[in-house]
Amino acid sequence: MITALLAIDVGGSNSRATLVDLAGNCLGKGRSRGGNPGSNPPDLAAAAIISAAEAAVSDAGVDLSIAVALLAMAGPRVNAMQPQIEAAFRALGLSGPLVFSGDLNALLPSVAAATDGYCVVCGTGAGAVRIRNGEVDGVTDAAGWLLGDLGSGYWLGHHAAIAVTAALEGRGPRTALTEAVLDALSIPTTSTAVVDGRPMPLRLLIDAIYAMRPIELAKFAPLVIANGQDAVAAELLAQSERYLLADFQQVFAADIAGPVVLGGGIIEHLTGLPSAISEVMRAAGHVPDIRLSGDGSVGAAVLALRHQGVTVDEAMLATITASVKARVAKSSPSD
Template identity: 40%
Template sequence: MTNCYLGIDAGGTSTRAAVVRADGTCVGVGRAGSGNPISAGPDHAAAQVLLATRHALEDAGIGADRMVGGIAAMAGSRVARHADWLNDPLHEAGIGISLTLEPDLLAAFLSATPQPDGYAVVAGTGAVAVRVRGFELEAVTDGLGWLLGDAGSGFWIGHQAIRHALAALDGRAPASTLTDALLESLELDPEAPAEVEGRPGAIQHAVDLLYTWRPVELARLAPLAFTAAQAGDPAAVEIVDEAGRALRAALTSMLVPEVSGPLVFGGSVLTQQPAVASAVAAAVPGQEPLLTSDGLVGAAVLALRRGGVTVSEATFDRLSETIAARRN
């Protein structure tokens, strides 16, 4: 077997690895837990990258000595610029290559297109828009996290849905189907009697429960807004519309005349919600968004490119097809 390259897509939920040949053929894939050094910590992230790599090598049926280079695409690479924390455990485990760190947003863009320039908007738990030029991130907007930004993200939508649902229950906002949907989702009794200072029991129980969640977990409740909006609930419709406007504004801020596209969408808010996707895509008329579910193909593209391999359209297509086949 010819020499191979390792592409790692290390996300906050899971870490994915692909072992690929220079011609774009994926020979092995692997998966492990969170590889984000910021949210999971560098030690845990490094352990998950190692585990995913081992799984990919096992799937390929080759030894680590066959690999000649690789990269790890991850959020937080900007603050974890030095990769010793990642490579030392790999070397100790007998994997001799040293991974270079790459932005996960660049990998997401390159998972959908082999083109050097374009735009990407990713709206999952968080939200961010980027401009890519010459296979590098040239500009980024938002992605500031739940406290300072991420407008239009799953967190933002879930948060807004909860706020309106409780405001309606509290008498501060018009009645909304979001209220019943929230209480049902949390398995709370809407008729619970007041227990503290005359506050409705359902509100107090919701507050007590939701404050035990990590803030980003509010993204789990974003589907309540989408379902209610599809049924015509005015508050939910406004929340979803505002999410689309916020994401469109982020994309618009990235546009420059010299870069026409392509346009890549990632994250469940855009890939699974056509109404939001249409609102955002309207910022770039004539561009049909390319969808991506994660950054594994792009990580493989970067592994090859950083290894001096030219990634043609044929090579890109082969990467996309063979990685998908190995996953199934």
């Protein structure tokens, strides 16, 4: 029987489970939909996490003794989920503890063996963390769509919908986002009918938005990016950059020189953010070391190894990264 560690990178859009041995070799991979309990009902979030773990064990195809299961999870802690997850993991071979960690903690070890640094993320959610001695030492935002996540994909999508509503009512500027959002919702823009005192497209927009789960507004974020030359969209992206820069400034400590890891599907489109962060670093006398995040499941695997007392240096990080990449390629040869 092989001793393995189970690491799961749990986000709002997908959950990715990785099984590694104590040398960092990937034994199995599994994937399911989002398991963030802030974006999904707890029972569905737990089911997604369990499904990803089951897929990883199936992919491994050997008898395993799982020494630890570590969840690098976005969103709030929901204690009601833990018994369901733990029971399922015990059935899969978990003999050790179930450990929870923030998903932002996995960003730094996804690309660096350093145990001090920063992570700035802008995906469905947004925020910044300071890592000291391998542990989260400070957090700004990353509080979820209801309490923050300012500048995030959710925030961009939400404010795109607000801007379109204002434009259709005539109390806000015209914007290319109007046609983009209405088209995404299959709402015709040519109707001149009036319903309850509102233009038909606006009435249909309101109905469509309130039929969605709030977090689903994040699907409009790519429309903001695609229409970045539009004045309204450009200002939303600029405000997102300002929020993320402010998050970084709040967690920045002069005695930690980096690296700064940028993660999330939105952040690469905030093109002014790296230079703005670099200026903060230079002003403190540091040479900026800014990197795009790697595979979050690699970072989660590193956290699981460290939990077991394994020192992960640059060589082992390279082994983990290459092994996970090879396993993904083997499991999905058509990708």
